[in-house]
Amino acid sequence: MPLRQPRPAPAAGSSGPRDRLDAADPAERRRAAQALAGQPRAVPRLGARLAIETDRAVRAALLDALVAIGSDTALGAVTALLTAEEPGARAAAFEAIARIEDARAVTLLLPLLDDAAADRRVHGLTALADRRDPLLVARLMRLLGEETDANVCAAAADLLGRQGDAAARPALLRLKARFRAEPFLQFATDAALARLAEA
Amino acid sequence: MVPHTKVSDDDFRQFRDYFHRETGIHFDSSKRYFVDKRLSERVRETESISAKAYLTRLAQGGADIELQHLINAMTVNETYFLREEYQFKALVESVLPEIVARRSHRRPIRIWCVPSSTGEEPYSVALYLIERWPALATWDVEILSSDIDTEVLERARIGRYSPRSVQHLPRAWLARHFTRCGDDYQLSHEVRDAVHFTRCNLAAPRETRAFRDIDVIFCRNLLIYFDDASRRQAADALYDALAPGGFVMLGHSESMARMSSLFRARKFPQAIVHQRPEDAA
Amino acid sequence: MNPVLIVDDAAVIRTYYRTILTAAGYPVAEVGDGVDALEAALQQPCSLCIVDVNMPRLDGFAFLEALRREPVDQPPALVITTDRGDDIAGRCRRSGANAYLPKPVRPETLLAQVALLTGGRA
Numbered sequence: 001m002p003l004r005q006p007r008p009a010p011a012a013g014s015s016g017p018r019d020r021l022d023a024a025d026p027a028e029r030r031r032a033a034q035a036l037a038g039q040p041r042a043v044p045r046l047g048a049r050l051a052i053e054t055d056r057a058v059r060a061a062l063l064d065a066l067v068a069i070g071s072d073t074a075l076g077a078v079t080a081l082l083t084a085e086e087p088g089a090r091a092a093a094f095e096a097i098a099r100i101e102d103a104r105a106v107t108l109l110l111p112l113l114d115d116a117a118a119d120r121r122v123h124g125l126t127a128l129a130d131r132r133d134p135l136l137v138a139r140l141m142r143l144l145g146e147e148t149d150a151n152v153c154a155a156a157a158d159l160l161g162r163q164g165d166a167a168a169r170p171a172l173l174r175l176k177a178r179f180r181a182e183p184f185l186q187f188a189t190d191a192a193l194a195r196l197a198e199a
Numbered sequence: 200m201v202p203h204t205k206v207s208d209d210d211f212r213q214f215r216d217y218f219h220r221e222t223g224i225h226f227d228s229s230k231r232y233f234v235d236k237r238l239s240e241r242v243r244e245t246e247s248i249s250a251k252a253y254l255t256r257l258a259q260g261g262a263d264i265e266l267q268h269l270i271n272a273m274t275v276n277e278t279y280f281l282r283e284e285y286q287f288k289a290l291v292e293s294v295l296p297e298i299v300a301r302r303s304h305r306r307p308i309r310i311w312c313v314p315s316s317t318g319e320e321p322y323s324v325a326l327y328l329i330e331r332w333p334a335l336a337t338w339d340v341e342i343l344s345s346d347i348d349t350e351v352l353e354r355a356r357i358g359r360y361s362p363r364s365v366q367h368l369p370r371a372w373l374a375r376h377f378t379r380c381g382d383d384y385q386l387s388h389e390v391r392d393a394v395h396f397t398r399c400n401l402a403a404p405r406e407t408r409a410f411r412d413i414d415v416i417f418c419r420n421l422l423i424y425f426d427d428a429s430r431r432q433a434a435d436a437l438y439d440a441l442a443p444g445g446f447v448m449l450g451h452s453e454s455m456a457r458m459s460s461l462f463r464a465r466k467f468p469q470a471i472v473h474q475r476p477e478d479a480a
Numbered sequence: 481m482n483p484v485l486i487v488d489d490a491a492v493i494r495t496y497y498r499t500i501l502t503a504a505g506y507p508v509a510e511v512g513d514g515v516d517a518l519e520a521a522l523q524q525p526c527s528l529c530i531v532d533v534n535m536p537r538l539d540g541f542a543f544l545e546a547l548r549r550e551p552v553d554q555p556p557a558l559v560i561t562t563d564r565g566d567d568i569a570g571r572c573r574r575s576g577a578n579a580y581l582p583k584p585v586r587p588e589t590l591l592a593q594v595a596l597l598t599g600g601r602a
Contacts, residue, residue, distance in 0.1 A: 003325055003393035006309065006341040026479065030439070056479040057438065057461055087539035087563075091514070094489075094536035095460060122562050123534060126489065150584050151562045158492040184584035187496050456519040460537035464515075466522040466550045 021045055026055040033061035037068045047077030056088065063096035072108075075100055079108045082123045083115075090123060097127045106133040113139060118149035125155035130162070137164050144171045150179060154188040161192025169196060204239035210250040214238060217258055222270060222347060223402025223429030237272040244268070271350040278319045280326075280360070281367040283419065286448050287323060289469035290415065291332040294446050298414050299338060301444065301477075307339035311410060311440065312417045313401060315344035318355030319364060320417055321394045322386060326372055329390070343410070345399035352396045358386035402429050407436040414442055420450035422458065434459035444477035482525045484594065485555070486510040487517040487540065488532035493583075497530060500587045501594065514538025518546050526555045527598050531577070533561040541575040548576035556597040560585055 019032035029049070036042040043066065050062045063081070066074040078100070081093035097105060105128070112124030128136060140160045147153050153175055160168050172189050179185035206214075211231060219225050226234050238250060245265060247253035256262060257269070281287065298308060312321040321344035328335050346352050365373060365384050377384040399406045401421065416437055422430050437447050438461045447462065448470075449455060455462045455473035462473040484506050486497050494510045501508050509526065511517045513535045521529065529547075533540040544557055556578040564582065565571070572580040579593055 002335060002337075002339045003328065003390075004307065004339055004341055005392065005395050006307075006343060027439075054480050056476075058479075060461060087533050088542055090534055091460075091537055091539040091542070094534075098536065119562055119564065126534065129490070154492070154584065155490065158490065182584060183586055184493075184496055187499070188492050191492055191495065454519060456515045460513075460515045463546050464519045464522050466552055471519070471522050 021049045026058050029053070029055070029058045030061045033058060033065050037065040040069050040071055040074070043069060043071060043074045043077065047073070047080075050077055050081060051084075054086075056092065059089065059092050060096075063092055067096055067099050075104060075108055079112070079127070082109075082112065082127060083120055094123075094127055102131045102133055106131050106136050110135065110139055113143060118152055121147075121149065121152045122155055125152065125159060129159060132163060137168070140164070141168060141171050144175050150182050150185055153179065154185055157185075157188050157192045161195040164196060165199065166196065169193065172196070204242045204250055206235040206238055206250045210238070210254060211235070213251075213254050213258075217254065218269070218273065219426065219429075221266060222400060223426075223433065224273070224424045225426040225429070226273075226424075234273070238269075241265075241269055241272055267349055271348045274314070274346075274348045274351075278316050279364045279367060280319045280323050282319065282323070283451055284367070285469045286417070286419075287327040287331075289467050289472060290324070290448070291327055293467035293469060294415060294472060295332060295334070298444070298446075299334060305339070306412075307341050308415075309341045309343065309413045309442075310415045310417070311413045312342070312344040313346070313399065314348075314418075314421050315346040315352060315355055315396060316348075317351045317360075317364075318344070318358060318386075318394070318396075319360070320344070320419070321355070321396075322358070322390060324417065325390050325393045326368070326376060329376075330369075330372055342394045343397065343413075344394050345397050345401075345410075347398065347400045349398055352398060355394075355396055356391065358391045360384050360386065401433045401436060404432070404436060407440060410440040412442045413440045414445045416441060416445070416447045418447060418449060420453070423450065423453055430458045434461070438462065438475055441475040443475060443479070445475050446472050447475075448472060481507060481598075482527040482555075483507040483509040484528045484530060484598075485517065485521060485526040486530050487512075487514065487535070487543065488530075488560075489513055489535040490532075493532070497590065500590055504591055504594075506594065506598075512536075514540060514543030514546075517543050521547050521555070522550060522552060525553055528594060529555050529557040530594075531557055531559050533559060533563050541571065544576040558593055558597055560590075 019028050019035060021029055021032045023029050033046065036046060046062050046066055053059045053062060063078055066078050078093060078096050081089055084090055109124050109128050113121055115121055140156050143156050144153065157172055157175060172193050176186060176189040211234060214234065215226050242250050242253045245253060257266060310324055312324060315321055321342050325342055328340060359380060361383055373384065376387050376390050401407060418437060422433055425433055456464065463476050465472050465474045484501055486494050486508055488494050489512045498508050498510060509520060511520050515538045531540040531544060540559060548554065557576060558579045559572045559577040560581045560583055562583045569580050578597055581589060581593060
């Protein structure tokens with residue numbers, strides 16, 4: 001019967017200095033990214049590759065390496081991926097950002113709330129969900145007063161309901177009045193107000 | 200009678216953190232009774248004056264042999280032949296047919312069982328292939344099996360099993376592949392030689408790196424002991440060990456969806472199995 | 481009737497859809513990303529998937545593409561997203577969605593679309 005003992009382990013497994021981030025083989029690119037996880041000087045190369053990488057597993061390894069290095073430029077490259085065209089790239093960015101500690105994530109993500117595209121403001125708020133930070137609460141209050149996009153407002157109201165206190169109530173009530181004709185906004189602000197009342 | 204060594208709350212926390220660092224395996228307080236029992240055995244065995252003294256010595260490092268003993272004591276695993284049989288069915292009726300259908304060259308099929316435990320699982324794979332997969336006549340198959348515990352690996356190589364361990368095997372399989380040995384059953388040379396056993400710690404990237412181009416991994420009821428970070432790391436190691444398009448079989452109560460976003464769930468008549476996508480673009 | 485599977489990472493949006501659908505008599509199930517959605521849809525048949533695009537771990541399009549390759553009774557899928565690209569409807573279709581609505585969605589629009597896709601009322 002052809003059940004047989006394996007031959008000696010294939011050499012392909014070991015990662016070597018020759019693994020390259022621009023190799024044609026995704027397995028080689030992934031190994032290269034994993035090998036660079038502890039090397040702050042590799043951030044520009046990791047970030048450049050991340051911007052164009054299309055293989056999910058390589059992208060995940062690049063993001064892991066950048067989060068592990070953890071410098072401002074490394075994490076900046078991670079959050080920059082939120083503005084990628086491809087939803088798959090954004091999904092990977094959301095997942096990686098979840099592993100960045102609150103205060104740093106907030107600092108990195110707040111500028112996205114000023115982006116000209118409403119889509120990107122929503123993505124910024126999505127990535128900020130469940131972050132606890134006083135800076136964030138202040139920014140959300142300001143946003144509720146000026147923002148015109150209904151989806152951005154709903155996401156901001158939801159976040160504020162989770163983190164704010166009684167001081168957030170008037171802003172939420174004004175928002176509710178402003179979007180009287182929009183059922184989802186009514187629902188989201190009511191939910192946020194109910195949460196504040198419980199807190 | 201030897202007095203029972205007292206394990207304080209402090210000792211437990213120290214053990215828990217140390218063991219987690221070394222192995223990725225996390226014991227929460229619900230496992231307290233089990234941990235206390237095994238830990239006091241090691242304290243006695245090493246003639247340490249207290250659990251604290253024992254743990255301090257371990258933490259200082261250089262006690263690799265004792266660490267291995269401790270690992271062996273903490274990872275005892277009761278298992279039996281054909282446990283969760285629907286997965287072996289899925290292997291021969293769905294997974295392997297898909298793998299051979301898309302394979303253009305005759306590279307051997309590689310199956311990796313981790314943890315190996317006392318060998319019931321890798322040998323169940325071997326027996327299932329022999330008995331239930333006719334294509335074995337034309338395909339070479341390599342079965343690798345690994346465990347962090349060297350003692351169970353030794354027992355696996357010997358291949359001697361209690362009646363309870365073999366009770367779910369069909370009588371005809373028992374007759375063909377085992378001989379009676381007192382109360383126990385001795386597995387044949389042919390089947391034992393078909394499995395290659397090695398020590399490997401799934402939480403240590405250096406050790407898992409040797410495993411590549413695997414087509415099917417059985418990793419059942421191990422990752423439930425890991426915490427989130429170790430689980431993610433282990434899932435990465437499994438992903439890297441698999442060939443593109445390869446499959447991983449987890450325990451009945453485990454879900455790859457919770458551990459990693461790299462795999463895709465696939466539906467087969469017998470089970471949902473997680474796959475490393477062939478093309479990850 | 482099999483449940484309507486709601487796939488969206490925002491809990492407030494899932495609750496909004498669930499409130500509307502349960503009031504109209506539809507059973508619902510919900511998950512927060514594409515990976516969990518695929519697992520859920522393979523484990524239990526559903527009568528419809530309502531799918532967001534932007535989610536952590538696995539986006540809505542990738543989820544639908546993976547689901548459409550699997551040998552299960554294929555539920556219809558409705559994509560509801562903030563994405564507004566020129567070709568958003570085309571992208572939805574190519575990923576295996578049967579309909580697309582922009583966010584935010586009004587209850588009567590949602591119910592009409594759900595009734596259409598599930599072949600009648602709950």
